[in-house]
Amino acid sequence: MFPFSIAKLIFTTNLFGHFNEFYSIFAEVLCDLGLEYEINNLNTHIKKRHSLEDIKIIIKRNKFSVKKIIQENYVMRFVDGNSFFNHYFIKLAFLQDWKEIINEDNWNNVFFNLENRLNDIASKKGEIVFNVPMAYIECEK
Numbered sequence: 001m002f003p004f005s006i007a008k009l010i011f012t013t014n015l016f017g018h019f020n021e022f023y024s025i026f027a028e029v030l031c032d033l034g035l036e037y038e039i040n041n042l043n044t045h046i047k048k049r050h051s052l053e054d055i056k057i058i059i060k061r062n063k064f065s066v067k068k069i070i071q072e073n074y075v076m077r078f079v080d081g082n083s084f085f086n087h088y089f090i091k092l093a094f095l096q097d098w099k100e101i102i103n104e105d106n107w108n109n110v111f112f113n114l115e116n117r118l119n120d121i122a123s124k125k126g127e128i129v130f131n132v133p134m135a136y137i138e139c140e141k
Helices: 020-032 036-047 052-061 081-085 088-093 095-101 104-125
Strands: 008-014 065-078 128-140
Touching: 020 036, 020 104, 020 128, 036 095, 052 065, 052 128, 065 081, 081 088, 081 104, 088 095, 104 128
Parallel strands: none
Antiparallel strands: 008 128, 065 128
């Protein structure tokens, strides 16, 4: 064992509040379609994302100390709903979790309505804008 060994943990994460604009639209669509069970699933999904304070507690619980935090808001812009749902990162990191919120029998209807709602917003505003609060965190042990 080295006398001066230090463990470092460095990561970035999106924080609670990411895609608030999208999740509001998602909830409206589910409500309009009368999908109460799915609304509860959506709320549970949204609550899974941690706040910065929650993350600090987890870090300390694991015996790391926070050395540096940089918080920023990342803005994702899309030309319409189709470009949003077909974006590589959306497909990679989010789409499957969103599908798990909804009963498979309702997928087509929900996502058709979501895409149309996003398209309506894009046609009125010229784009769709989603905010993603982010944190870069450096820790040591």
